Amino acid sequence: MALIALAADKGSPGVTTAAVALAAVWPRRVLLAEADPAGGDLVYRSAAAHGGPLNPNTGMLSIAATARRGLVPDQLWDHVQPLSGGLEVLVGLGIAEQAAGLAGLWPTLGHAFAALADSPHAAADVIADCGRVSGDTPAVELFPHASLVLLISRTEPEALARVRDRAAALAGKLHGGPRGAASLAMPMIGVVLIADTATAGKLASQVNDMLVHAQTGARVVGTIADDPAGADQLAGRKRGRLDKSLLIRSARKVAADLYQQYGAAWAASAQANQAQQPHHTQHSHPGQMQGHAGAGA
Ligand SMILES: Nc1ncnc2c1ncn2[C@@H]1O[C@H](COP(=O)(O)OP(=O)(O)OP(=O)(O)O)[C@@H](O)[C@H]1O
Numbered sequence: 654m655a656l657i658a659l660a661a662d663k664g665s666p667g668v669t670t671a672a673v674a675l676a677a678v679w680p681r682r683v684l685l686a687e688a689d690p691a692g693g694d695l696v697y698r699s700a701a702a703h704g705g706p707l708n709p710n711t712g713m714l715s716i717a718a719t720a721r722r723g724l725v726p727d728q729l730w731d732h733v734q735p736l737s738g739g740l741e742v743l744v745g746l747g748i749a750e751q752a753a754g755l756a757g758l759w760p761t762l763g764h765a766f767a768a769l770a771d772s773p774h775a776a777a778d779v780i781a782d783c784g785r786v787s788g789d790t791p792a793v794e795l796f797p798h799a800s801l802v803l804l805i806s807r808t809e810p811e812a813l814a815r816v817r818d819r820a821a822a823l824a825g826k827l828h829g830g831p832r833g834a835a836s837l838a839m840p841m842i843g844v845v846l847i848a849d850t851a852t853a854g855k856l857a858s859q860v861n862d863m864l865v866h867a868q869t870g871a872r873v874v875g876t877i878a879d880d881p882a883g884a885d886q887l888a889g890r891k892r893g894r895l896d897k898s899l900l901i902r903s904a905r906k907v908a909a910d911l912y913q914q915y916g917a918a919w920a921a922s923a924q925a926n927q928a929q930q931p932h933h934t935q936h937s938h939p940g941q942m943q944g945h946a947g948a949g950a
């Protein structure tokens with residue numbers, strides 16, 4: 654199973670952009686969940702597959718209305734909308750006040766997101782945009798269910814200091830204390846830097862050393878290009894060949910590296926879980942597109 658949760662501290666904008674870019678190039682079927690308690694952005698940025706706007710009431714809001722009676726992973730598909738380009742999304746809340754409707758439901762959501770990869774009908778990984786993390790954001794309740802928590806960070810010194818401290822704090826909370834870099838504790842905590850492509854490699858290695866030295870148990874798993882034009886294109890603010898953008902090319906590399914490194918482990922755990930389920934028939938969920946579908950990338 655693979656729930657990949659993305660988040661960032663203050664001072665490191667780019668979570669939604671990274672989540673959409675990674676989902677658009679993900680090597681397996683993927684569901685992008687806008688789980689930011691502060692509200693989603695896709696409604697404002699992306700058109701639905703039918704050409705019109707996305708429906709803000711179908712997604713996290715409609716899940717909030719039904720999940721109190723329990724949430725079977727495949728039920729998530731009832732709340733999904735395809736973007737133009739095919740990417741399947743759970744549209745986020747409208748405004749932060751609506752997050753009250755999800756109070757107490759975050760662990761249920763986390764479980765359903767993680768278990769979607771084991772669905773015999775319509776299996777998918779879930780990439781969850783959890784927005785800004787601070788000590789008390791409820792979205793951290795998704796993290797214990799994730800295979801991987803990705804902290805997005807800019808490369809200014811204060812942003813790097815924050816991501817180091819955040820990784821250490823999360824490791825304490827999720828793993829019960831700081832560990833070495835070789836820690837196999839779940840979920841893995843990875844840092845993704847948003848960096849200038851010219852200096853990204855060198856910076857990634859320096860930041861990784863810093864994370865190891867500070868015994869955060871986290872490491873740098875990749876870099877996303879600092880590419881304002883690509884980010885504007887992905888958000889529908891600008892036209893252009895998105896698939897050739899530095900942003901999408903860097904996201905492809907991050908997704909491929911993650912899959913190369915963890916794909917086998919994720920598949921094995923999905924298979925083990927599926928074997929425990931009584932009947933499994935291989936048919937797709939009605940209305941779902943098979944194979945990979947990207948957000949036009
Ligand atoms: N990789 C990137 N390169 C350049 N600019 C970026 C990148 N990612 C995001 N941006 C820009 O930063 C701003 C915030 O991006 P985004 O919405 O992805 O951040 P966020 O962390 O999700 O913010 P919010 O807290 O509002 O949800 C946008 O103007 C976006 O175009």
Ligand SMILES: [Mg+2]
Pocket residue numbers: 668669670689694782784
């Ligand atoms: Mg966002």
